Amino acid sequence: MISVPAGVRILLAAQPVDFRRGAHALAALAAEALGEDPFSGTVLVFRAKRSDRVKILLWDASGLVLVWKQMQEGGFVWPPVTDGVVRLSAAEFSALFDGLDWRRLGTPRRVPRPSAAA
Template identity: 40%
Template sequence: MIRPDAGLRVYLCREPVDMRKQIDGLALLVQEAMELNPFEEAVFVFGNRQRDKVKILFWERNGFVVWYKRLEKERFKWPARLDGDTLSLSGQELNWLLDGYDISAMQPHKALNFQSVG
């Protein structure tokens, strides 16, 4: 299975998207609604109203790629609406979302930054 690298930038469109949209329509959504550059080194994630389908758009060197996943049962646990219509995720969080985890409920340990030992 193809999955994004943990360090990849991921932008999630919080609003439901018509899954009939293809590459051009999704790229236009990235540019106009999300106000992002569809050609940057990132993936753009879209879900439908029922939250049982996801499309991921990304630019790969010389053309766009769309990755599509449809669930037979269950639903994706889409993050709750906060500020704005776009949410930035890590590649790991996207993998968790695709696996069915509620990423808004998952909190990692805080990062510690020490300057010396003892």
């Protein structure tokens, strides 16, 4: 399991990528095709054509970090293949990385801001 600090943007590239690509090629893809700065601290999640593989790219201020995971049984739950990116919450990312259906988490409830007592 990978834990992501609160407030970090997590973006999932909806199109499958060639999994022979390394960290620098994925960073270039993020900049060119997705319009995202791979050196901004955003967690970038890439999927393979096969549903059982994922690559995660992030910049940790000292270098690019590339995480590759292949599920032994089953696969990851992916959104439909489209262009662009899908923004994930930290909880959705954790569920995705663990092989769970992250779409079932739902959106978090908004708690109204309390007003000052009069």
